[in-house]
Amino acid sequence: MSNDFTVAGFDAAGVTAGIKKNGNLDLALIASRTPCRAAGVFTQNAFAAAPVYYDKRLIEFNPSGIYGVVVNSGNANACTSVEGDANTKRTAEAVEQLIGASDNSVLVMSTGVIGVQLPMDKLLGGVPKVVDALRPEGWEDAAKAIMTTDTVHKVRTRSVTIGGQTVRMTGIVKGAGMIHPNMATMLSVVATDAHIAQPLLQQALSTAADLSYNRISIDGDTSTNDTVLLLANGMAGHAEIVDAGSAEFGAFQAALNDLCTELAQALVRDGEGATKFIQIQVNGGVSKADAHLAANTLAISPLCKTAFYGSDANWGRFVMALGRSGANVKPDQCSIYITGGIDNSQRLPELQLLAGGMPTGYAEADAAERFAQKEIDVRIELGLGDGSATVWTSDLSHEYVSINADYRT
């Protein structure tokens, strides 16, 4: 993993504003020295938080003149009504003034406890500090400042050559609970110096999110605040990407997909209480949506997740989940395979557990060895069509319960 996260024209910072009681970093800022095209993907939760509404409207209003995004952790600014809306606006204005940006040019994200008004004295007191701390190398601090129950900060970067120029893109993400497909997943900001038309930027982000953030699940719960933002300031120097069919757009999309997938997987690996990383691939569904439904039902099943945690080769729970998923399933067409390893590069040979709806004659020790690995791949063949989907999830551990039984105390 590269330690150079810089992107031309972008600065980042993370500081302590005092919103979190424990004194950790809790205010982040990503700022561009020139206006950016912006794109966003937002939670579909009916109780979406104030900054979600704000960012949606701001990107519609000013899609190509965004100067940055300010993020607080420790307070979600959700269920806060008109006062919450006003506090989001005041936060954006405070940043706009100090970085010398125009009105209506700074996006806002919040994450933390729901139903408590933002401590605006602390937050506004932190704004000058975070502006002062801005620097090209500030990405790790920014990644730390958006954490809640995350145990590690998550920042990744990619480079891709477009039109003879090196284009950089760097992203940060935070989890670690209320993580579930349906775009509604986490906070993430990706900044790039690519030069790309705003509608294509939105298209690229929607595509990448569908292949990455919408394929992960930690607990099946969907937050009120989840947002992914993509900012592009065009400073890489290549000709503007304006054609969705061009090789340049293809290269940009591929790099963005790759970056977002790595960020999403990093989020699952750091899921609340996660001790294992599970990939569930379903092939042979009557449709892609059906395969996704089947894979997802396994990914959110408490019984499957505790079996992974306990290294219990209890594939009976997989068929239970497939059977209740609502996906088209015919037991006598269904096969299940498993492999695992300590990481992606060291895998045990794949073992078939189920064939035609019945257990194969596998040795229990071979299955147990695979379930005991830290990274487990489940492959399910439904045998009904061409629909495929892959999702990533974590196990359900004692630690998950501890974290969530005591979150506010």
Place this chain on the structure above:
Amino acid sequence: MSNDFTVAGFDAAGVTAGIKKNGNLDLALIASRTPCRAAGVFTQNAFAAAPVYYDKRLIEFNPSGIYGVVVNSGNANACTSVEGDANTKRTAEAVEQLIGASDNSVLVMSTGVIGVQLPMDKLLGGVPKVVDALRPEGWEDAAKAIMTTDTVHKVRTRSVTIGGQTVRMTGIVKGAGMIHPNMATMLSVVATDAHIAQPLLQQALSTAADLSYNRISIDGDTSTNDTVLLLANGMAGHAEIVDAGSAEFGAFQAALNDLCTELAQALVRDGEGATKFIQIQVNGGVSKADAHLAANTLAISPLCKTAFYGSDANWGRFVMALGRSGANVKPDQCSIYITGGIDNSQRLPELQLLAGGMPTGYAEADAAERFAQKEIDVRIELGLGDGSATVWTSDLSHEYVSINADYRT
């Protein structure tokens, strides 16, 4: 709670056949001395187990000539293909011969591990024992013999006067994981001496199941084996109930609803790792189905369930769950109330937490006191229509994880 579970003409028993490794009771039999009308409600899981298919077909084939039901625990006989089907049939035949019943007159249920063939030597060896043990007072042994991860056996009874005669009905139920609405919940057998036409018996059972077993959730998972059977042998001596509009049918239905609700609630109270009993009532939905969807999303949300476990008055998770449920929700119309007690008879005054999508000015200590109770009632008013639904669930504890991480070992 009455200790007299007898029902005229019925005998029950539970014995050790050796299917469970721990030597506990694992083979139950409920038998009637005269033929019964039978009704059933079955899992909708696509991987439904062999006895589920068998019972469905048998009730269609012989709806008014059933002599009993034999139940094994320790092995689900699911994912066992044609051999599983044959083993179910052999089990039924063995019982039919020993109790002197006609062919195709005994129902079968199985619960336990999936994907392992039944140990037929042990099971068939146990059949003479369980037939020998049959007696009118055998209900508690039968209830014990169907347990898997249950910690207490669950048997309840009701009496109702119909046509001047006392009608009795006694039911047993087992959980305690893979418990979730959509009839797919558990094993339960209810026996009654009522005299009632078979179509009305099925109608009464479907109605009662919808109000009881389909309103509970422990982990959102739905088993391959879940079955509720209702047997009526007519020995109470009243005139046959043949009219769904009659007072007699109404009295029977009311008593059955009441019995099944108590059995279902007992199952939640004994849910895997449960430390609390939670009632979630949603009113004001645009439809009953919508209210049920909203209530159910809270009931299966890991974040809501861990908040109950941790006695954390974190209603932000309730609005998160409402918002992602798919039910029609308007935050500014939404109110949330809570109360709790050590049991149903001792409740703290109801406390309003949310009004119009915003927290009320409640005292944190008052909320904490209610969340700390063993029985908690959540009432949500959506303010959009007349749809109401009530569901019951348990909390998500460390013990749930322990039970399910180590189930087979």
